[in-house]
Amino acid sequence: xxxxxxxxxxxxxxxxxxxxxxxxxxxxxxxxxxxxxxxxxxxxxxxxxxxxxxxxxxxxxxxxxxxxxxxxxxxxxxxxxxxxxxxxxxxxxxxxxxxxxxxxxxxxxxxxxxxxxxxxxxxxxxxxxxxx
Numbered sequence: 001x002x003x004x005x006x007x008x009x010x011x012x013x014x015x016x017x018x019x020x021x022x023x024x025x026x027x028x029x030x031x032x033x034x035x036x037x038x039x040x041x042x043x044x045x046x047x048x049x050x051x052x053x054x055x056x057x058x059x060x061x062x063x064x065x066x067x068x069x070x071x072x073x074x075x076x077x078x079x080x081x082x083x084x085x086x087x088x089x090x091x092x093x094x095x096x097x098x099x100x101x102x103x104x105x106x107x108x109x110x111x112x113x114x115x116x117x118x119x120x121x122x123x124x125x126x127x128x129x130x131x132x
Contacts, residue, residue, distance in 0.1 A: 003026055052089075060080065
């Protein structure tokens, strides 16, 4: 066990880091990550008007063999679960947007971006999963 980075969110996203400053904190945070007891909530802006309320996306996330840096929904992928809650709606120049509170329950690479794109509401200005 050591100090250091436990988790990193995509740099094209927020670039958020989870860092332990001591061995004790590293152990405690690692345990919470591995047991699923650490809540990971994010706020995202996505394209379109997502119906108000709460929704869950539970799919398998895999990797495209032709584009290994891009996640996809794949039956052979790893199970992943995301809970979405609409916080607000907005529009600009006839384009609709939804502000979401997102809780990831499994933590797969690009999970938020893959799941929001899968339900037809990709994250705003994400060059990999949608155009600006």
